Amino acid sequence: MKVAYLGPQGSFSEEAAFRYFTNDDIEWYKSDSIVDVLEAVGEGKADKGIVPIENSIEGTINITADGLLTYDLFVEAELIFPVSLHLLTLKGASLDEVREVWSIVPALAQCRDFIRESKVKSRQFDSTSAAAQAVKNQERRDVAAIASKYAAEVFDLQITKSGIQDCSNNHTRFVVISKEPVKQREDRTKTMMLISPTEDYSGVLSSILNVFTALSINLSWIESRPTKKQLGTYHFFIETQNGLHEEKMTKAIAILEAYGHDVRVLGSYNTTKL
Numbered sequence: 001m002k003v004a005y006l007g008p009q010g011s012f013s014e015e016a017a018f019r020y021f022t023n024d025d026i027e028w029y030k031s032d033s034i035v036d037v038l039e040a041v042g043e044g045k046a047d048k049g050i051v052p053i054e055n056s057i058e059g060t061i062n063i064t065a066d067g068l069l070t071y072d073l074f075v076e077a078e079l080i081f082p083v084s085l086h087l088l089t090l091k092g093a094s095l096d097e098v099r100e101v102w103s104i105v106p107a108l109a110q111c112r113d114f115i116r117e118s119k120v121k122s123r124q125f126d127s128t129s130a131a132a133q134a135v136k137n138q139e140r141r142d143v144a145a146i147a148s149k150y151a152a153e154v155f156d157l158q159i160t161k162s163g164i165q166d167c168s169n170n171h172t173r174f175v176v177i178s179k180e181p182v183k184q185r186e187d188r189t190k191t192m193m194l195i196s197p198t199e200d201y202s203g204v205l206s207s208i209l210n211v212f213t214a215l216s217i218n219l220s221w222i223e224s225r226p227t228k229k230q231l232g233t234y235h236f237f238i239e240t241q242n243g244l245h246e247e248k249m250t251k252a253i254a255i256l257e258a259y260g261h262d263v264r265v266l267g268s269y270n271t272t273k274l
């Protein structure tokens with residue numbers, strides 16, 4: 001089985017992938033960006049992929065949410081990964097030499113307070129590990145990567161300041177994606193769906209939410225994303241704390257469809273804490 005994740009070596013995605021997929025028969029497929037992971041799975045270059053979808057400080061990773069739709073993907077698991085971000089510099093460099101920090105956007109956003117307080121510039125990379133690799137290759141003492149302890153080991157960098165994220169209790173939620181829907185099972189505890197209203201009227205969102213309230217279905221995630229077709233039109237990602245096999249979920253979907261909303265189930269799955 002081929003599994004795609006965001007590389008290069010040393011990324012959080014790699015750590016999450018290695019901890020979750022422990023079989024021997026896995027062929028790893030490292031991609032250069034989150035979109036490349038989604039595309040690899042969408043186009044069948046990899047059987048499965050692992051992508052970050054939400055962070056406890058920064059919220060939804062929109063590239064992933066949108067990519068699930070663009071590439072017609074399904075979710076088969078969610079993984080909760082603790083994230084501690086460190087400032088990585090060349091060995092021997094000190095904090096007051098650092099003028100610029102490099103990382104992927106969600107990681108820079110998780111360290112907004114540190115970046116503001118230390119008055120450094122920031123530069124975007126496609127992953128924390130690509131930033132760490134660039135610091136190593138460019139041999140510059142005035143730049144630092146925001147990345148993991150694992151990346152420091154991989155690229156032989158020094159942790160010049162540790163735990164620089166805005167909140168110490170920081171987690172990123174990854175999803176395991178595939179091109180085919182996973183067979184429905186009775187032990188699933190969550191369901192992700194995309195609800196697209198076909199008409200725009202006042203109270204459309206509350207009409208959707210009322211269905212879940214009436215059936216005592218607890219929601220663990222709701223995210224509105226633009227349809228990209230017209231300004232001000234949205235569809236809604238909704239994650240329930242109930243598996244798709246449960247009767248109340250079948251009822252909810254039937255009611256939402258009877259209201260004229262388009263409902264697309266993206267997956268029913270369990271949570272793994274890594």
Ligand SMILES: O=C(O)C(=O)C[C@]1(C(=O)O)C=C[C@@H](O)C=C1
Nearest residue numbers: 011012013052104106127128172
């Ligand atoms: O750049 C990486 O190392 C990743 O795996 C991506 C990513 C993300 O985009 O959220 C994953 C976990 C952390 O939140 C920071 C970066």
